[in-house]
Amino acid sequence: MKSLKYPADIPEDLLHLVPKRFDVIGDIAVVSIPAELKAHKISVAEYVASKRGNIRSVLNKVTKLEGDHRVAGFELLIGDSTLTTHSEFGFRYRMDLKDVFFNGRLSFERKRVASMVREGEDVLVPFCGVGPFAIPAATRGANVIALEKNPEACKWLAVNIRLNHVEDNISPVLADASCIGNLLKADFDRAIIPTPYGMDDFLGEVLPLVRRGGNLHFYTFKAREQIDDVIGNCSEMGLDVTGYRRCGNVAPGIGRWVFDMVKL
């Protein structure tokens, strides 16, 4: 399809509302179309699809991420499937977007963290979703325990483990992370914790499972002014923050931050 300059049939006074940004996961474009453009949403979807060569479906995000599984509500405006395969730095992730969380904007962060993983390490990845943190760690030669509560995400995790040939290096576990202390008795060398919003207390649950001198990568949603408090709290928990960085925006003034830490 030829790239369209504007969506067709949209009154000029509404053109400024046409989304300038959208995500592409596999061959699906995900866009949030404002309510004012409801009557023109197919035209907006065609415009979005025209911007990239490989778009087969266009999804309109109609609710925010909801519930424990962190899945948004979508309506399919173009195409006939929410199933796709996303490629990221040579890894492939198959998933059904109506059932699972996936954020392609974290690709660089996932690569950064995976690059620190050493062969033979025991790595824990709670909240692992369809595997984008766990699978790259496994390909570095680590032994990974990947834990996820959403049965659909866990199903796709199993598919992706095979797709990326890391069957020998990952054990997928379908479980609620709140039981982690009872479930696992291990001394992990590293924990990669892509914490869902509002579950920061979970850091305290994982900490006893990491050996002294082990590494943690803790993701949390914070305003910049809260960073000193996070560092202070982590230090009180016996963690040395060796680095931190913002790796995304989630709301005005609130970012997703990662803290790289060593357990003292």
Ligand SMILES: C[S@@+](CC[C@H](N)C(=O)[O-])C[C@H]1O[C@@H](n2cnc3c(N)ncnc32)[C@H](O)[C@@H]1O
């Ligand atoms: C923010 S998503 C991150 C997914 C994945 N790490 C990624 O980057 O694509 C959080 C994930 O944690 C899962 N989750 C939420 N609460 C959980 C819990 N109590 N125990 C285990 N998994 C949970 C959700 O189903 C979701 O897949």
